[in-house]
Amino acid sequence: MAKVKVIPCKVCGGEDIELRDCGYNTTHMGGGTCQSCGRTVRDTVRMYPSPLDLARIWNNNQKPGTEDKLKSERAKTRKLRKQIRDLRATPVA
Numbered sequence: 386m387a388k389v390k391v392i393p394c395k396v397c398g399g400e401d402i403e404l405r406d407c408g409y410n411t412t413h414m415g416g417g418t419c420q421s422c423g424r425t426v427r428d429t430v431r432m433y434p435s436p437l438d439l440a441r442i443w444n445n446n447q448k449p450g451t452e453d454k455l456k457s458e459r460a461k462t463r464k465l466r467k468q469i470r471d472l473r474a475t476p477v478a
């Protein structure tokens with residue numbers, strides 16, 4: 386398959402992404418699979434998709450979505466709450 390640019394896996398950072406389409410059914414699916422963590426991204430593709438079509442499906446899913454942003458904001462909030470607790474627990478000298 387031709388070399389196309391794929392964004393590294395958003396879960397593990399893996400760069401070895403296998404792009405493939407899975408058979409010629411009525412609902413034609415294709416996308417990519419990360420070879421390090423097994424994360425798979427699939428979407429419907431046209432008949433005989435080009436490597437670029439498959440790469441696009443993978444790439445579009447590597448941008449942080451709303452869920453990822455929420456996760457990261459929640460993590461920040463937890464960290465700040467802990468800092469506040471620690472500060473409150475520290476006796477003022």
Ligand SMILES: [Zn+2]
Binds near residue numbers: 394398
């Ligand atoms: Zn991965």
